[in-house]
Amino acid sequence: MDVAMARKEIEHIERHPKVVLLCNKVEELSGVSDIISSQVSAFRVLTKMHDIKEVLLESAPLVIIIAMPSVSASIELYRQLAQLGFLDYPHENILLCENKESGVGFRCCMKHVFSDYFVYKPMYENYRLRMILHNALLRCKNAHDTTHIREEHFGKIDESLKQLIDDAAVYHVDAQQTLTNARKNLEQAKGVNDIQTALMKELRAQHIDPLLDQLEKKLAMSIEELTNNLKNKQITLAELSALLIEKSLPETTRSATEYAAEDPSDKVIALTNRNIKIMVVEDNEIYREMISKILIDEGHNVEAVSSGLVAIKKLKKQKYDMIFMDLFMPELDGYNTTRNIRNINHCKNLPIVALTSNKNKELIRKWATLGLTAYIAKPSTKHSILKTVEKAKRALAS
Incomplete structure (x- = not known):
């Protein structure tokens, strides 16, 4: 061949x-x-x-x-x-x-x-x-x-969480059946003579049955607590993304004229109609350049840096309209970088967009307490990136 x-x-x-x-x-x-x-x-x-x-x-x-x-x-x-x-x-x-x-x-x-x-x-x-x-x-x-x-949007429970809740319910049923079988076996148990049988019955009544009752009650309480905790954690990263990014955004980007009809403020018109100065903080060179190009192609003034420490130094010397920031970076991660940025006088309300593929919901929630304008999961789409820019413009105008 x-x-x-x-x-x-x-x-x-x-x-x-x-x-x-x-x-x-x-x-x-x-x-x-x-x-x-x-x-x-x-x-x-x-x-x-x-x-x-x-x-x-x-x-x-x-x-x-x-x-x-x-x-x-x-x-x-x-x-x-x-x-x-x-x-x-x-x-x-x-x-x-x-x-x-x-x-x-x-x-x-x-x-x-x-x-x-x-x-x-x-x-x-x-x-x-x-x-x-x-x-x-x-x-x-x-x-x-x-x-x-x-x-x-909201009201959804992801499949893995559903499975955990189902597993907890199955565990409860299995444990309950085990206790029931134990009671049944004890009730059927007999001694070698009437005296021994009477002693076993008295032992069950005074000690074993109360112990099983207490164990059954604690099991029910533990399963209920476990199930409630799982349900309380039902917000997924996708829903957190929706909460931060999409809830307060229009479905399509409106023109400055439409915004003016809604709010005649000159500030609103100016901010929604102008290009802004954006910092991209990302240690992954390919991803950093990809986001930068998307923003630059839209006419925005973009400065890209590879670490949180560099970002903090630049922010102390000059002002930016918003920041795109990765969570995991060498030297200083996104959370601690944001915490330091919030200590800079002119950056206390600076719009910050979180970028990460991390699925640790508690960590993302912790980061959000410092004030995030949006959360974008990696890999990000061009639509989601530009959508958050529009949201930042509205935040600056308000």
């Missing part, structure tokens, strides 16, 4: 793929393609930039696997696609690299440039690739479910 035929067999032509493999040498990735195609039918290999852009735009694949000749080339391709706005939707990205660059691949994942990496030269652990792809698809499913919940 010649190379042309091999290439034809390897390239998949799925019109709306859920998984895409971006590379420039298809023949070197036949083993990888075979593994992926055996696991996911909606899969396609793409080598040309025109095809890549078209598929990303039309299909928004859940998982993007990149295998360029070097890690730096893969990063550059992903950066380029992000800057062009083709990746502004929830997705997973997996890096394929050679063994000699596995350390670089690991560092990229630790810095959240890629979701995961796999060494395909040499390819010893094909089951690991299957597991990486399986987990990536699961995470994507959860991300899309979260988006769906956010669109429906």
Whole structure:
């Protein structure tokens, strides 16, 4: 079989793929393609930039696997696609690299440039690739479910919480049945003679039955408390996002004229009609540049920094209209950076938008107590980013 035929067999032509493999040498990735195609039918290999852009735009694949000749080339391709706005939707990205660059691949994942990496030269652990792809698809499913919940707004309980509540109820029934069986067995138990049977009955009445009654009562109270606690935690990150971002925002961005009809204040008109000065605080270079480009393309004045400490220094010297800030950063995280910013006189009411993929609801709530204008889950969409800018303008005008 010649190379042309091999290439034809390897390239998949799925019109709306859920998984895409971006590379420039298809023949070197036949083993990888075979593994992926055996696991996911909606899969396609793409080598040309025109095809890549078209598929990303039309299909928004859940998982993007990149295998360029070097890690730096893969990063550059992903950066380029992000800057062009083709990746502004929830997705997973997996890096394929050679063994000699596995350390670089690991560092990229630790810095959240890629979701995961796999060494395909040499390819010893094909089951690991299957597991990486399986987990990536699961995470994507959860991300899309979260988006769906956010669109429906409030009153929802996520599936994991439902399961916990159901498990608590099942545990209660099982424990109750165990106690019932214990009582029944004790009642049926008899001694070897009438005297021993009488002693056992007296022991049950005075000690064992009261103990079981107390245990049953405590069990019921514990299960009730557990269930109530679970229900009290039913607000998901998606709902918190809706609370912070969408509740007070109009569905579409209105013009300055429409705002003027609603509120004739010159300040409102000016702020909703002008571009603002925005600081982006994000240690992930690709994500930092992607957000910056979206804002710059809208005409805003953007300054991007890679750490909270740098942000604090700049804020002490000059004023900004709003901040986009990551939660996890080296040296100083988003929460402590925000706490320090609030101590700066002209920053006490500065609109701050939280950026994070972290699912620790308590941590997000704690951060929100410092005053957040909005919360955006990573990866962020262009729509959500621009929507929060409009909200910040309204906050500044009020």
